[in-house]
Amino acid sequence: MCAIFGIIGEYSQTQAKSALAKLTHRGPNYCGIQQKERLFFAHQRLSIQDTHHRSHQPIQHKNILVSFNGEIYNYKELKKELSFSFQTQSDSEVIIAAYLKWGLNFVKHLRGMFAIALLDGDTLYLFRDRLGKKPLFFMQDTKAFYFASEIKALTPFLHKKELNDDALLSYLSFLTPTPPHTFYKGIQKLAAGEFLTLKNTQIKVQRYFDLLDAKPNIITDKEEAIIELEKRLQESIILRLDADVPIASLLSGGIDSATINYYAKRSGSNLQTYTLGYKEFSKYDERLNATKSAEFLGIDNKQIEINQDDFINASEKVFDALDEPLNDPAAVPLYLLFEQIKKDGYKVVMSGEGADELFLGYRQYFEYLDIQAASTLAHKNWLKKYFRANFSMNREWEWYKRIFDDTLLFRTSGDKFTDLQKNALLKRNVRDNESLKYLQNYRERFEASPHQDESIWYSYIDLNIFQAEHFLTKLDRVSMAHSIESRTPFLDHKLAQTIFNLSPKLRYEDGITKSLLKQIMANKLGNETLTRKKKGFSNPYMEYLINSQKINLIKEVNTQTGMFKSDKLDEYIQTASRGSFKQHVWGLYVLSYWIKKNLL
Numbered sequence: 001m002c003a004i005f006g007i008i009g010e011y012s013q014t015q016a017k018s019a020l021a022k023l024t025h026r027g028p029n030y031c032g033i034q035q036k037e038r039l040f041f042a043h044q045r046l047s048i049q050d051t052h053h054r055s056h057q058p059i060q061h062k063n064i065l066v067s068f069n070g071e072i073y074n075y076k077e078l079k080k081e082l083s084f085s086f087q088t089q090s091d092s093e094v095i096i097a098a099y100l101k102w103g104l105n106f107v108k109h110l111r112g113m114f115a116i117a118l119l120d121g122d123t124l125y126l127f128r129d130r131l132g133k134k135p136l137f138f139m140q141d142t143k144a145f146y147f148a149s150e151i152k153a154l155t156p157f158l159h160k161k162e163l164n165d166d167a168l169l170s171y172l173s174f175l176t177p178t179p180p181h182t183f184y185k186g187i188q189k190l191a192a193g194e195f196l197t198l199k200n201t202q203i204k205v206q207r208y209f210d211l212l213d214a215k216p217n218i219i220t221d222k223e224e225a226i227i228e229l230e231k232r233l234q235e236s237i238i239l240r241l242d243a244d245v246p247i248a249s250l251l252s253g254g255i256d257s258a259t260i261n262y263y264a265k266r267s268g269s270n271l272q273t274y275t276l277g278y279k280e281f282s283k284y285d286e287r288l289n290a291t292k293s294a295e296f297l298g299i300d301n302k303q304i305e306i307n308q309d310d311f312i313n314a315s316e317k318v319f320d321a322l323d324e325p326l327n328d329p330a331a332v333p334l335y336l337l338f339e340q341i342k343k344d345g346y347k348v349v350m351s352g353e354g355a356d357e358l359f360l361g362y363r364q365y366f367e368y369l370d371i372q373a374a375s376t377l378a379h380k381n382w383l384k385k386y387f388r389a390n391f392s393m394n395r396e397w398e399w400y401k402r403i404f405d406d407t408l409l410f411r412t413s414g415d416k417f418t419d420l421q422k423n424a425l426l427k428r429n430v431r432d433n434e435s436l437k438y439l440q441n442y443r444e445r446f447e448a449s450p451h452q453d454e455s456i457w458y459s460y461i462d463l464n465i466f467q468a469e470h471f472l473t474k475l476d477r478v479s480m481a482h483s484i485e486s487r488t489p490f491l492d493h494k495l496a497q498t499i500f501n502l503s504p505k506l507r508y509e510d511g512i513t514k515s516l517l518k519q520i521m522a523n524k525l526g527n528e529t530l531t532r533k534k535k536g537f538s539n540p541y542m543e544y545l546i547n548s549q550k551i552n553l554i555k556e557v558n559t560q561t562g563m564f565k566s567d568k569l570d571e572y573i574q575t576a577s578r579g580s581f582k583q584h585v586w587g588l589y590v591l592s593y594w595i596k597k598n599l600l
Contacts, residue, residue, distance in 0.1 A: 002149075004115060005042045008145045009143050015157075022153045023148065025481055034060065041065050063120065064118065064119065072091035072111065111494065113133035113488075114134055127190075131354075135189065138190070151324060167181040167184075173416060173438065180205070184324070190205065192464055228498055233490075247350065249274070252275065252293075253286045258521075279306065289532060314336050315332050321480075323477075348487060352489075358499045360455065361534065369454065374403045383404045387400055398418050416587065419435050425564050425565060427564065
């Protein structure tokens with residue numbers, strides 16, 4: 001895992017190197033720079049494959065330059081297909097060889113996670129991997145075009161820091177700014193599966209991959225589905241065990257991490273696992289469950305305990321690592337866990353992101369499917385009027401209102417502040433359903449596709465927004481803050497395509513979350529692991545925020561900005577102290593920190 005950075009156009013060498021230095025944490029092993037007039041092309045390397053200096057980047061072949069962040073897991077297989085005089089044992093050289101053979105279609109042959117900058121003569125191409133594991137940001141002004149792995153390397157080139165309203169509104173709705181938006185006006189990001197072309201200062205962004213292209217109903221038999229999915233899952237995990245440095249794994253008490261560690265051990269990799277616990281808050285603690293899973297699997301498990309001081313002291317480091325607001329309180333304890341993993345000498349960590357979205361692991365998916373059925377009611381006009389006349393903050397009220405209004409029901413699993421809630425909180429008018437514009441392109445692609453089952457929409461939008469822009473953003477930044485590469489075997493594009501090839505009902509017809517995954521692992525994991533209630537990465541963030549009085553920052557910043565209505569803000573804070581709307585308030589706290597640091 002590394003960092004990429006570049007400038008096409010006029011630049012100051014001092015400023016460019018200073019900006020690049022902000023990415024050192026992503027690649028502390030080597031800094032490579034190719035520069036000439038109107039070109040600064042750079043790379044910060046974290047050595048994972050072929051750690052020899054011969055694999056340093058940027059790499060050059062004739063008039064082609066490549067700077068690459070990520071891993072190409074099938075690079076050895078690709079080498080056999082490519083007629084090229086390879087000088088290294090790394091995966092980065094394969095990118096140039098593949099480009100020479102297949103042109104821009106080379107990216108369709110790669111299996112892995114990546115952000116790639118490829119300069120061919122006077123044309124620059126930027127690629128973000130299919131499922132959004134690796135970030136890629138860009139901006140353009142009158143002098144130059146800039147790109148980087150993190151926003152912090154681009155902000156020095158802004159003439160002024162200004163808030164992007166679309167980022168703010170989509171963040172409040174979906175926990176994260178939706179592509180192409182960032183909180184910094186002028187800085188944009190590529191979405192998962194997109195590539196950018198820059199030629200003669202003209203920018204063009206296109207999509208090269210879409211899960212909806214996977215044909216539905218190719219597999220309709222459950223037994224066939226289980227066999228094919230297990231094959232893909234095992235293959236994906238084994239591919240990600242290839243590294244020239246030690247690998248560790250996260251372990252909760254759930255099925256996802258246990259599955260990864262089961263197949264890792266079966267293939268001969270006995271990974272050191274890590275679990276987090278909370279002092280004095282046992283209801284959030286997964287250490288006991290993780291211990292049981294580790295004992296069943298016969299693997300080592302190291303447990304880290306944190307307290308309120310640890311959490312509060314680390315929180316601002318995490319916010320700075322993220323560069324912009326991201327509403328996920330689990331980012332702080334995860335940062336502390338990776339801090340310990342780094343101290344123990346590991347540079348690669350396996351993690352279970354993606355299983356819930358692919359195998360329908362959230363109970364709310366099933367709730368949405370039930371509520372969706374109400375859309376077929378023949379006489380619902382009275383209900384529409386009733387719900388409109390009787391507003392409630394309750395989320396079920398919002399769901400039924402959407403159904404009776406004939407608007408889109410499911411708007412990601414990160415659906416947080418509704419438009420009506422935003423209208424009540426913000427000192428501005430927010431129209432109901434205004435936030436749908438941030439999902440419009442995805443919904444239009446879904447409706448134009450051969451997929452008709454709404455459960456596929458749930459997975460599709462969650463993989464593109466809830467995973468790519470929320471969970472994977474968190475995982476990338478907090479792991480890379482400690483120079484650790486995170487690998488997510490469930491988010492293999494071939495495994496995801498296989499899921500989309502299934503008859504959709506195979507995933508939900510028995511009403512059991514992660515039914516297919518549980519059937520795959522039925523004879524491999526203990527029944528206790530398979531039936532254990534999902535906890536997620538829950539933690540006592542609101543208790544810490546209130547006890548430390550850090551929560552006061554929200555009202556302090558609002559006094560200066562006047563962004564929110566004071567009475568409504570007080571109501572949210574009071575409600576959160578009683579255990580409701582906690583993540584809403586955490587999101588406001590993270591936002592307040594960013595505003596105070598960057599705009600006040």
